[in-house]
Amino acid sequence: MNKSKITKNQAFLPFAIFVAILIFNTIISGGTFLEMKIVDGHLYGRIIDIIRNGSKLMLLATGMTMVIATGGTDISVGSVMAISGAVACSIVSGAILPGLGGNVVAAIILALLAGVLCGIWNGILVAQIKIQPIVATLILMVAGRGIAQLITKGKIVTVSSDTYYFINGGYILGIPFPVYVVLFIVIITLLFTKRTAFGLFLEATGCNSAASKFAGINVGLIKLLVYAVSGTLAAGAGLIESAGIKGADCNNAGLMIEMDAILAVAIGGTSLNGGKFSIPASIFGALIIQSITTMVYALGVAPEITQVVKAILVVIICLSQSKEFKDTVIKIFRREKVVAGA
């Protein structure tokens, strides 16, 4: 009973796939994959790399899961990352708001605020003006990089601040700082969706927004909220990204990452039609995508075909989750048995 409860959990399958990929990697690498070294009290190793490099995607996937649960989608997250990076780096480097004296904390707060604003903009378009989510967020996806360019005046802004670098490269108790950020966000959102009625309202809105409205749920506010959260988390991811490359590159920061974020949610098993969702499942979805990238490199695949290999792996994962596909396979298998028996 207990066992079936665990396997029935939406996060179980993505978790199992993630573990399988880790085991596969360990075997083909002859064990070096699992190796972890402690240098200067800092933990190094492939797994740590996956988690650290995957932190941006995990943040985006968390926000995206909630957006998708309401039946929407947010394809502007990559551009919001660029905006947030541009704001933070410009402030730290003193290019804008020199009055702040390059204060890193102020830069972070203002960058996150920019993310909130972007999210609210998306939310208003979707919830109040009722534009279809993919179109509504497409606006910011396209315009966002332009806005970021405006902030940086079209240049790549570099920063030289160890405090700012810490966001990506820092360590606390031997573990990279972004890991703490992800843990903190995931725990907060889990508490918020499970301990309050927010999760129920999200699912109800995603399943049937008309009925939810009739039941007294403020559907518009719920939608506005999830886009705001998604924007904020995207801004967080943008900070990590820009701290990693030590500057703001408006053209390339978070480029195409929205697709990975949606994919992470899909691999996590949350229906893109909205409704039932699981944030832990999406987190494992993000980790799967990140570990596939690592694995492709570890396999020594030529860089020009890595995307193809990734795509094939994703197709296999999606098939393994499709009930329809499993039923068909079982049917074919049975038929063969019957034929063999006859």
Place this chain on the structure above:
Amino acid sequence: MSTQNYLLEAHHISKSYTSAVIALKDVRFQLQGGEIHALLGENGAGKSTLIKVLTGVEERDTGLITLEGKEIYPKTPQEGQKIGISSVYQEVNLCPNLSVAENIYIGREPRKKGRIDWKTIYVNARILLEKFDLDIDVTKDLDQYSVAIQQMIAIARACDIRAKVLILDEPTSSLSTNEVNKLFEIMRRLKKDGMGIIFVTHFIDQVYEITDRITVLRNGEYVGTYETANLPKVELVGKMIGKDYAQLNRTMVSYEEEYNSGDTFLELKEVSGLGTIKNLDLSIRQGEVLGLSGLLGSGRSEIARIIFGIDSLEKGTIEIKGKKIFLKNTLAAIKNGIAFCPENRKTEGIVGDLSIRDNIILALQAKQGLFKSISKREASRIADEYIEKLEIKTPSKDQKIKNLSGGNQQKVILARWLATDPNLLMLDEPTRGIDIGTKAEILKIVIDLAKQGMGVIFISSEIDEMLRCCGRMVILRDMRKVMELKGREISQAAIMHHIAGGDKDE
């Protein structure tokens, strides 16, 4: 009659969704050409499943289906249509964002030089709908029209497809008497042409008006096939529910007692809505069942929507317990002790993918707000309480609500509102598409609630039902209140008289 004479035959049909849910057990069904054959049974009797198997929506587990003596095995509805089985479902199954004409000809558009011949489509669509006395703009989107008209369009479409077998699954539940007569006329014409028609309905009177034979299912099993003319109504109902009819009638006690007037709970004063009701006064007391009667579009649902804060007020005031209030959204209405079961159960009532438990606590949770979360244990307790009280038939409270039958879904929605402990309960067509047994139960619940002091607004197009439970009735016509009837004044004749226009003799 030899077996060869049957147009459509089904033998030993079994179908189960999971090992626990057996929908059909060894069912048989025989349809002759040129007959109208009623398929009857309570909710969950297996009518819909049988139809799905016949049309190819679901695959059968075992059994044999023959059409004109040849075995068929439709795997998709398209395949079913191709071999000559056309169907209209209970819920409108058209595309709301396509035009009326497109909906009628979708998948079989007339072509001219490889391109769709729009002129012909529009002309033919108009001619087809004229047969149904529908004078509407066929180039407009379908969702511009009411559910009733959409249903007529669906029927027109199905009739137009040259089929051997036409299946009508509850086609009349949202139609007015006039529209039903139109439909029957057309059914008779099709019957004359030799088409076999399977007619599923909950309206027993319609069965006797139009059908030749009846097949009854109960709990997924075949009960029997009868000549309609030789089967008294009482016996039919007995066969459908497997209960003694007298016993059933006792639960349908009329609301004989003079209604006891409690305090006025809600009052509408000269209320007009944007493009809906005009200058309407209405008051509802605690402990009474107030019926709103009128044709579709007479303003009966519109009143409820205004009271529930869905549509906005143009003019006039709403008072609750003598205090003027403003209802800016549904949540405000709920907080003021108002509850509303909307007409459209599937789109506005149930949240299909959520469990029965979540569906029940949804409005209560919304009323309590985001942060006062109802614990899982508390939610389960509430769900269990109402499953027992309202006799909701389900294997478990964790079952998704969309897996329940219509009647049980309606009970869950009712439970959702009762959980919020309302002073005023508004029910818009609460018994549509629900079997006789559950109908009687719901009416009984309504009367009991009123006895306990709740105010109830009851909207239904079935006057019979309203007669049974309403202590006072307001008759509406063209968005205006035309008459109010009380206690003994309420009679079928009086209601019909005022609905029809007062001065006309009917």
